[in-house]
Amino acid sequence: MRARTMDTQNQRRFSFMTRVLRLGWIPLLLIFVAACHQDMYDQPKYKPLAPSTFFEDGRSARPVVPNTVAVGQVQRDEYFLTGQIDGQPGDVFPMPVTAEVMERGRERYNINCVPCHGLSGYGNGMVWRRGGITPANFHTDRLRNSPEGHFFDVITNGYRYMYPYGDKVTAEDRWAIIAYIRALQLSQNATIDDVAPDQRILLQGMNQ
Ligand code: HEC
Numbered sequence: 791m792r793a794r795t796m797d798t799q800n801q802r803r804f805s806f807m808t809r810v811l812r813l814g815w816i817p818l819l820l821i822f823v824a825a826c827h828q829d830m831y832d833q834p835k836y837k838p839l840a841p842s843t844f845f846e847d848g849r850s851a852r853p854v855v856p857n858t859v860a861v862g863q864v865q866r867d868e869y870f871l872t873g874q875i876d877g878q879p880g881d882v883f884p885m886p887v888t889a890e891v892m893e894r895g896r897e898r899y900n901i902n903c904v905p906c907h908g909l910s911g912y913g914n915g916m917v918w919r920r921g922g923i924t925p926a927n928f929h930t931d932r933l934r935n936s937p938e939g940h941f942f943d944v945i946t947n948g949y950r951y952m953y954p955y956g957d958k959v960t961a962e963d964r965w966a967i968i969a970y971i972r973a974l975q976l977s978q979n980a981t982i983d984d985v986a987p988d989q990r991i992l993l994q995g996m997n998q
Contacts, residue, residue: 870965873942879939879943883968895963895968895969895971895973898963902967905917910978911928911974925952926949928974934979945964946964
């Protein structure tokens with residue numbers, strides 16, 4: 791009889807403890823959630839453009855770190871980045887075309903464009919030879935007379951079956967490639983008048 795009473799008492803104590811242990815997490819969770827919320831809510835922070843005593847210049851809004859650019863905030867010449875003037879393709883280069891630019895253009899053209907447009911720009915690159923698509927030939931009258939801005943637009947945004955290169959080739963390199971395409975076009979349509987007088991004699995010598 792005695793033993794049974796002890797048992798019952800033990801059982802009661804045990805079940806009380808189990809309940810505490812089982813339900814203990816609820817207040818804990820509440821404390822945790824509340825604390826979390828308060829911490830995040832009341833964390834030390836500056837409201838936009840609020841003054842600050844921490845920084846020497848008294849501003850909480852910090853100036854941009856030198857030589858960094860926020861995405862979408864490049865401040866460059868509009869023409870350099872679009873090739874368009876008032877929505878129309880421009881017909882000038884936004885920078886001087888030097889031998890260095892030309893060399894860079896040749897390199898970038900050979901990497902990015904040759905597979906389709908071919909080494910000389912006739913549109914007969916390896917992709918064309920394997921069949922499937924017909925890349926443009928740069929030596930048609932239309933493309934010889936197309937303004938630089940049109941080429942820039944095509945490279946940047948793509949053109950019908952050609953996909954865009956705006957995310958793969960920098961604007962600077964796109965202009966360099968265009969300079970090189972101009973050289974290719976000239977090379978296939980030049981006359982003796984395009985050759986400097988002191989060089990003509992060399993060409994005439996080669997023809998004989
Ligand atoms: C994967 C193949 C491929 C590559 C690489 C490629 N192109 Fe093209 N490109 C084409 C095709 C195809 C067309 C013709 C699109 C059409 O008319 O449907 C074309 C058309 C063009 C045109 C003519 C647009 C017009 O007015 O008719 C230009 C200019 C041009 N590409 C420049 C370039 C330059 C510069 C590069 C390198 C940066 C390049 N392409 C890389 C496939 C390519």
